[in-house]
Amino acid sequence: MTTPTGDDRAHLDRLLDAMTAAGVDALLLGHEDGIRWVTGADRLRLTGTRPFAPACVVVRATRTAHLLATSDAGLPAFLDVDHVYGPSWDLVTLATRVAAVPGLARARTVGTDGTDPTVEDVLAAFLPVATFVDAGPLLRGVRRRTSPADRAGIAAAIGVAQRGLATVVGTVAPGVTERRLSGAFAGRIGRLGATMPAFATATCVAGTAPRSFPGERTLAAGDLVTLRGGVVLDGWLGLVARTRAVGGATAGQVSAAEAALETLRLVTTACRPGRPVGSLRARPDVRAVDGLGTDLAPIGADDPLAVDDVCWIEVAVDGVLLGDVVHVGTDATVPLTGVPYGLG
Amino acid sequence: MAATADAPIDLDRLRRDRRERLVTEARAAGLDAVLLIGSAGVTYATGADTPTADVGVARPRRTVALVPTDGSLPHLWTWWPDGAPPDLPVDHVLPGLHLDDDHDAAALGTAVAERTGTGAVIGVDDRTWSLRRALVDLTTVDARPALGRARLVKTPDEIACIRRAQHLNERAIAEIGPLVAPGTTPAELTGAFLECCAGLGATGTVLDPVWQVVAPAVGAGPRSVTGDVAFPVAGGTDPFADGDLVWVDTGVEVHGYGSDYGTTWDVGAAHPRRAEQWSRLRAVLDAVTAAVRPGATGADLTRAARETEAGRRTPWLRHLYLAHGIGTAPAEAPLIGTDLGDEVDAATVLGPGTVLVLEPVIWDDGDGGVRCEEILLVTAGGCERLSAPGTPEAR
Structure with a gap:
């Protein structure tokens, strides 16, 4: 099975380099098209739009990504089951799992690709040192330039x-x-x-x-x-x-x-x-x-x-x-x- | 007599009734207007047609609705003007906006402020960063609780849409089901399914059709973080083989309403335990169905399911639910049997007009298991099944 990156972490590395240049410590991504660009994860495709939820975490300090999923199905070789956090219908439970992603709690500038007010309030409580910023320009800049x-x-x-x-x-x-x-x-x-x-x-x-x-x-x-x-x-x-x-x-x-x-x-x-x-x-x-x-x-x-x-x-x-x-x-x-x- | 899948759908009444429900709930929540940018909410509020699209296309080309609660007609910003509902005057149908673009978002913010006046309270269902910046001078609150309450009770035309979508989905599965055999690929099945659905009048799909080969033991992979079967996952490419256990999940759209069809197939001869598992699944469905009536709570449903399988695994996937609502979103309130827990289920009280999709699972680790879905409408006296029976002996 092939994906946008195959088993190659080229996109993730490009993104991490751009984060370094922009002074962004971590990203919380909610849009599936962006997540598949970054990680190459091959996941079930749904139609239409959905509100923001933290479905993928990218941490500059550890140079890796973590994904919201129930298993390692469809993950590229460089992301194993230890890079998966399970879903929850309870926003507080989910925020606890997100905040436990190694390195995220220390991230000060955290970019997101959406700003659902309720989700952001809960995440802010679990990531007290984080300032949330618009990751859109950073993501667009990295994704636009094709290899x-x-x-x-x-x-x-x-x-x-x-x-x-x-x-x-x-x-x-x-x-x-x-x-x-x-x-x-x-x-x-x-x-x-x-x-x-x-x-x-x-x-x-x-x-x-x-x-x-x-x-x-x-x-x-x-x-x-x-x-x-x-x-x-x-x-x-x-x-x-x-x-x-x-x-x-x-x-x-x-x-x-x-x-x-x-x-x-x-x-x-x-x-x-x-x-x-x-x-x-x-x-x-x-x-x-x-x-x-x-x-x-x-x-x-x-x-x-x-x-x-x-x-x-x-x-x-x-x-x-x-x-x-x-x-x-x-x-x-x-x-x-x-x-x-x-x-x- | 029970309505059929051919029951007429009055699209004008559908739009009018939904808007009335939304305006009533939004007004009760103290909102002066609702600004919707999510596909399920915009469809609900306006009935605007949008092409079914992967999120990578749907997100940059959102349809936007502004619904005032003073009874005046909504405004619609759309990339597909030929999908605008006929009840909107031409000056209420405006060109599509890129909501990740500050310029477009600011134009929307100005339009909202002009139409609602300063000091108005605007309910929103989601925000892009650009939209957040554009609305900074307005009072915005989360519109989803009000939207959810409106959608909880379906109008007769909504029910007719769900029934028609489900019937269409069932016919398509009946047509392509015989293709499932050793050597057939999931892609071939998908191709045949999509072609069949389009021919039958579906306007799109809700998700990639799932024909997931499930290993008979959770430990055989993929590696689950929930302890339950990892389901649903994206389609594989390997041909089906004799003895495969296939879990099916499909959904197609009619007038913006999705079907939800789930079943289980054995490729070739069925596993020796399968008949027993199907009868246990039937027993769970029957027990839950018997509990569905106005005034019953979600906890009554989960209790009925658990008691039927007493001493065994919880008969549904714990990362999902025992039951969920369905409408312009594939899974909407009420959600019953989630990890929110028994207290939330006990506080979920069913009323007439709510539509529930039951999706129980019987799993015996090592021998695999079965799942299917049945759709129920809560009626004044109990409930009515909108779908065909999900278990084979009942079909």
Whole structure:
């Protein structure tokens, strides 16, 4: 089984180095996508958001991580069962277990990725010398810069998303429902081992704006159908978006597809180090420019891009939706996605 | 006559009834407005559709709801405007916000202050750091107790949603169950399950489907820190083998409501003790079900379960619960049989309209064990089962 870090503690070490540079003694992390980036733990995936809870503790003094879990299942080799603290429905019991993590009680500056008021009050009582600070910028800074191994993980996830998309494309025909297309994607990616769709597959007949929810609508000749598929594989997100014409494209549809591709290429080319993302998002027809890794991370409008950023770009022109994952390389920005853009 | 899974769902009434419950509870708690950023709460308060998504996508693209308690309509900030409920006027549906971005969070803080006025008490269900900074001049309190009380009693349409989700989940399992055989992989099962659920009309999944091969003894691993079976854990990749004991846990969504389907499979021939374990599990379910009625406490349920298995292991996983509520969150109040202890269970009093998922476990270390789930609705006279029976001889 592979995970974002495999059995390699490279991410944890990068994070610890960043903590040292920022003067952060310990981290309490609650968001699962961040925890899987740091530790590589392969744990049950749930949909939706949950309030902050201290599910992972990283201590600079001991240079290790501890996880909230019931067992060592899915842990990387460098974290054994001694790095697990058990769950409790009682916040005081949980805080006692967290505070017992070696080295944490002496940590003065403790970063967290959430600020649930009740949880924070209880933790503060058990960690009396700690000052809680926003760990968001530190985490984003470390997670954004991808390594070749990270990009291989992202590429593998994209590979699965593309194979799912190929199955959907093979299913597109007049008379097929949007829902059946979504099912075809979910079925294929599940069989390929990517059990959690990164987001529910949107396979919709195009309207004036891209639709997000497939339904019972039946595809008819002359329709454009937008296909947006995402997967989580070994913790990494893989996304792709394309549009296909049902029963042959009209001249108008072909020119919309050309315009969409031109915009996508322009934005890709413009994703260069130093460029603030806001200027790219402001272009007409651009729907998203976000960071991508174990999450779809917002990049602030004034935040300049940097070498080894990986971004998700999505554009839409007259019902034609296109989306690629791109890597901001030293010499050029290149798509990691490799599916034909045409409508056929 | 008992309602069926095809019972009509009136989505307008569903939204109206839920909002009324939330506003009543929030007002009783002294709140002037509720600001929700968690997916379960936003779905409950507004009925806004959001694509089912892994947390890595759901967290950066939260849907946000501001629900005033003066009876006026909520405001919704969403990345998916086509998922906004039709009862919200267009000027109440606003573009999605990045709540980890100070600029976006400040815009939300300003909007909240403008709509509630200074001095208002705002209930919140969660905060990002950026949102905390943005709300610093407002009085905020934890909205979850009020939200929890509202969700404790389900409206008829909520019950219809749960029933439909559960029925859909049961049909999908019936369809893919025969695939479970030596040589099949969990991924193949997942693929078939997801495809089937989508075809049947599910709008998403609640969790990665769990088809966990469980060793017959806890000591055989994974290494548990609770003394109980480590469950649920993420799916393995090895093909199923003859003699495998597989614990199943799945959930799919219909209109934001999850199902919760649990069962146990033996791959190939069943272990010699399995039939006896299933009948003990049935006995626990029957005893607990008999105890479920308005006025009964959580402690009545745990007592019924323990007495049925007197002298043996506690018949549920102690890091989880004997029973939990279900709704727009996969596990919500009431939670019964948790490590919060008997006193908390004794203070949990059941009332009509509460939905409970029972998930008892029979475990004989060395011989493995069985688990399943059954969903009960507390009614005026006792309870009604919303799911199919969870044990094989009762099906």
